[in-house]
Structure formats: structure tokens, C-alpha cells
Amino acid sequence: MRPGARVGAVIEILQELEKTNLTADRVVTSYTRSRRYIGSKDRREIGNLVFSILRSKLRLTWWLERAGHAEISPRALAIASLSLQSGQTQGDVPSLFSGEGYGPPELTSKEETLIEALSGSELVHPDQPDWVRDEVVPWLHPRLLSRFGSNMAAEMAALQNEADVVLRVNRLKGTRSGAQKALAQEDVATRETAMAPLGLRVEGRRSLRASRAFRDGLIEVQDEGSQLVALLCDAAPGMAVADYCAGAGGKTLALAAEMQGKGRITALDSDAKRLERAGPRLERAGVQIVELKTLPDDSWTAKSAGSFDRVLVDAPCSGSGVWRRQPDARLALTPKRFEGYLQAQRAVLQSASLLVRRGGRLIYATCSLLPEEDEQQVEAFLAANPDFSQLILAEVWNKVLPDVACPAEGFHLLLTPRQHGTDGFFVSILERRLEDT
Numbered sequence: 001m002r003p004g005a006r007v008g009a010v011i012e013i014l015q016e017l018e019k020t021n022l023t024a025d026r027v028v029t030s031y032t033r034s035r036r037y038i039g040s041k042d043r044r045e046i047g048n049l050v051f052s053i054l055r056s057k058l059r060l061t062w063w064l065e066r067a068g069h070a071e072i073s074p075r076a077l078a079i080a081s082l083s084l085q086s087g088q089t090q091g092d093v094p095s096l097f098s099g100e101g102y103g104p105p106e107l108t109s110k111e112e113t114l115i116e117a118l119s120g121s122e123l124v125h126p127d128q129p130d131w132v133r134d135e136v137v138p139w140l141h142p143r144l145l146s147r148f149g150s151n152m153a154a155e156m157a158a159l160q161n162e163a164d165v166v167l168r169v170n171r172l173k174g175t176r177s178g179a180q181k182a183l184a185q186e187d188v189a190t191r192e193t194a195m196a197p198l199g200l201r202v203e204g205r206r207s208l209r210a211s212r213a214f215r216d217g218l219i220e221v222q223d224e225g226s227q228l229v230a231l232l233c234d235a236a237p238g239m240a241v242a243d244y245c246a247g248a249g250g251k252t253l254a255l256a257a258e259m260q261g262k263g264r265i266t267a268l269d270s271d272a273k274r275l276e277r278a279g280p281r282l283e284r285a286g287v288q289i290v291e292l293k294t295l296p297d298d299s300w301t302a303k304s305a306g307s308f309d310r311v312l313v314d315a316p317c318s319g320s321g322v323w324r325r326q327p328d329a330r331l332a333l334t335p336k337r338f339e340g341y342l343q344a345q346r347a348v349l350q351s352a353s354l355l356v357r358r359g360g361r362l363i364y365a366t367c368s369l370l371p372e373e374d375e376q377q378v379e380a381f382l383a384a385n386p387d388f389s390q391l392i393l394a395e396v397w398n399k400v401l402p403d404v405a406c407p408a409e410g411f412h413l414l415l416t417p418r419q420h421g422t423d424g425f426f427v428s429i430l431e432r433r434l435e436d437t
């Protein structure tokens with residue numbers, strides 16, 4: 001594809017995104033896969049450009065408004081992005097809009113004026129308000145500021161970067177060094193993660209689904225933060241474990257590996273389709289101790305009350321910790337949706353807690369950096385449920401990761417891209433008292 005045709009595709013994808021609830025990732029994939037003339041290199045470049053525009057949408061919009069360009073459309077955002085950030089694709093901006101072939105139509109005189117106004121400028125400008133610089137909409141900005149204070153700009157800048165691809169080696173199938181060697185034979189260079197003992201960070205952008213290590217179930221794609229959440233469940237062989245919001249089974253797989261295939265895991269989710277996707281992954285990984293269960297299921301829930309050693313609640317949330325991977329999610333979040341997540345978190349935490357046996361643990365995790373979804377949920381739960389108490393995070397960490405300094409003080413672990421190079425994650429571990437209070 002010519003560079004102009006790629007830009008045309010980017011604009012069409014951004015237009016499609018405005019009309020759908022699907023994630024950017026999905027729209028890029030379905031757009032590029034359904035057009036046979038789009039090769040793998042084109043697909044990568046188109047995806048990069050779409051994601052780059054989404055990552056900088058508030059700053060690009062600010063520039064369009066400052067230049068007096070009334071229309072904030074996908075096409076205008078693409079023009080602004082290409083004008084402000086050289087090197088995004090080959091060719092200067094006017095040559096990309098030549099109107100030839102599959103490229104976008106020729107520039108209008110207003111657009112030519114816009115390009116002139118932006119030329120020589122950079123994406124970041126000192127006049128931008130903090131929320132624009134941080135790419136966080138105004139209603140949400142103070143909430144994150146309350147978390148990060150004077151580190152806000154640096155934390156938000158780290159959330160704007162592209163995330164590494166991270167793998168978890170399946171200890172049921174091999175070792176980290178063995179997997180590293182197997183991947184190297186397929187030209188995939190990796191380095192060990194700093195904290196998770198089975199993690200490998202992939203150098204560069206590689207698709208791993210076709211690799212032998214992936215097909216054989218030796219590796220799974222999983223961020224280091226996610227791996228640490230699963231480890232902090234301290235699930236041991238022989239235990240009964242419930243993964244209450246299991247989704248497509250990412251953490252279920254890690255829990256099963258820690259349990260060395262012994263014991264039982266019930267993976268629950270209210271989304272049957274998502275849960276179904278766990279099936280082939282479990283099979284590939286050689287995991288046989290997992291039962292999948294769609295919620296609600298009142299009779300199962302009643303029968304299972306108080307019977308699990310560990311219950312993980314990887315709660316539905318704003319996803320503010322994974323904005324590096326889903327830059328569109330930050331703009332899609334509205335106060336109404338946010339309130340919906342808070343309600344869902346309260347409900348799942350309460351229902352999941354009923355499954356915990358006396359002396360067992362309830363592990364609450366989110367991929368959110370917002371205090372309302374994190375420690376404030378835990379505090380509200382504890383106030384209403386005096387039969388649970390919070391464990392000091394380092395006590396569990398030091399048991400499961402004795403060779404790695406615990407980055408948490410007190411009751412919670414908060415991982416961030418800036419401080420830990422992981423996705424943003426929150427974890428708190430609660431224990432059900434042995435006696436009635």
C-alpha cells in the first residue's frame with residue numbers, strides 16, 4: 001500500500017470507531033483483515049497510526065481549536081497528527097492527501113491553512129491545560145490527581161506510551177529459561193521481567209500466535225501486573241479456588257499453573273461468550289482442574305457458600321490502568337459508566353465474599369488507578385462485613401516472592417506503568433475470620 005492509502009484507511013477506521021461500541025483493537029483488526037490488499041506491514045502501520053491518534057486525541061483537538069479549525073473530524077485529527085508528529089508515516093502531509101488511488105481526497109484550502117498553522121509545532125504545548133496535557137477528560141482528571149498529586153504529569157505520560165508485549169511461561173509445560181531458548185530459536189528475543197518469576201518481555205513488536213511455544217501452550221500473553229495479581233492469591237496445590245470474574249481465563253490459567261494442576265478452580269463470569277474463550281486456552285495449557293460457570297446461578301452459589309480457600313475478584317472497572325493498551329477506553333468513559341462500574345464492583349465483591357470459607361481469602365483486584373474503584377471499595381466492604389479483615393500486603397508478597405522487594409507498604413499494592421513498568425493494577429487481600437465477630 002502507498003502511504004496515502006494507509007492514511008485513508010486510518011481515517012475510515014476512526015470514522016467507524018465513532019459509530020460503534022467495539023474497541024479500537026477490534027475495529028482495526030476487522031477492517032484490515034477484511035481487505036486482502038492490506039499486508040501485515042500495512043496492518044501494523046495503520047494500527048500504529050490509529051492508536052497514536054487515539055493516544056493524543058485531546059492534545060490534537062486542542063491544536064485544532066487553537067488553529068481555528070471548526071471541524072473536529074477523524075480526517076482533521078489525522079491531518080493534525082501527521083503535521084505535529086513527523087515520522088509517523090512516509091511523505092509530507094500534502095503528498096499523502098493527493099486524491100489519487102486509494103488515498104484520501106485532496107486537501108481543501110482550510111486544511112492547507114491548518115497544516116501551515118501547525119507546521120513547526122509539537123504535540124505538547126505549555127499553554128495546554130493539565131487535563132489536555134495528561135489526556136484525561138476534565139471530570140476524571142481531579143480523581144486521578146487525588147491519587148498521584150505532584151507525580152500526575154509523569155504518571156499520565158507513562159500511561160500514554162505503548163505497552164510491551166509480556167508473556168507468562170506456563171510452568172506446567174516448561175521453565176522460563178527453556179521458553180526463552182525456544183522463542184529465540186523462532187527469532188523472538190525476550191528478557192526476564194523484573195518481578196514476576198515466569199514473565200518474559202518481548203523485544204519489539206511480534207505476533208506470537210503462530211509460534212510453536214504459543215501453540216504448544218508453553219507461553220500465554222499476560223502483562224506482568226496480571227501475573228503478580230494471580231501470584232498474590234497464594235493459591236497452592238490441592239486448594240479450592242474461585243476466579244469470580246474470570247473473563248477469558250487469563251488469571252485462571254496462571255492460578256492453575258501455581259496449583260501445579262492439583263485441586264479445583266471454578267472460573268465464573270456473567271459473560272458466557274467471554275468465558276467460552278477460556279476453553280481452548282485451558283486445553284492448550286494442559287489445564288484440567290477448571291470448571292467454567294456462567295453467572296448468575298443461584299443454586300450453585302447457595303450450595304457453594306463458604307467452600308473456597310481463595311476467591312479472586314478481578315472486578316469489572318474503568319480500565320484506567322490499561323489505557324496504554326486501550327487508549328480509546330479513556331475517552332469512552334463517562335460519569336454514568338463509571339457509576340455503573342462502582343455499582344458492579346460493590347455487587348461482585350459482596351456476592352463473591354459469600355464463597356470464602358472461614359480462614360480463607362478474598363483477593364480484590366482491578367486494573368484501575370482510581371481510588372473510588374480501589375481502596376474505597378475495599379473500605380466500604382470491610383465496614384459492612386466485619387467478618388473480613390485486611391492482610392498486610394508485604395506479608396503475602398514476601399511469601400510468594402521472597403527474592404523480590406515488595407513495592408507495597410500497608411494494605412494495598414498499586415502498580416503503575418511509570419513506577420513498575422506494568423499495567424496499572426490495584427490489589428488488596430482480605431481474610432475471613434475463623435470465628436464469628
Ligand SMILES: C[S@@+](CC[C@H](N)C(=O)[O-])C[C@H]1O[C@@H](n2cnc3c(N)ncnc32)[C@H](O)[C@@H]1O
Nearest residue numbers: 245246247248249250251269270271314315316
Ligand atoms: C477485568 S475483567 C476480568 C479479566 C480476567 N480475570 C482476566 O484475567 O483476563 C472483569 C470481568 O468481570 C465480568 N463481570 C462483570 N460483572 C460481573 C458479575 N456481576 N458477575 C461475574 N462477572 C462479572 C466481566 O464479564 C469481565 O469478564
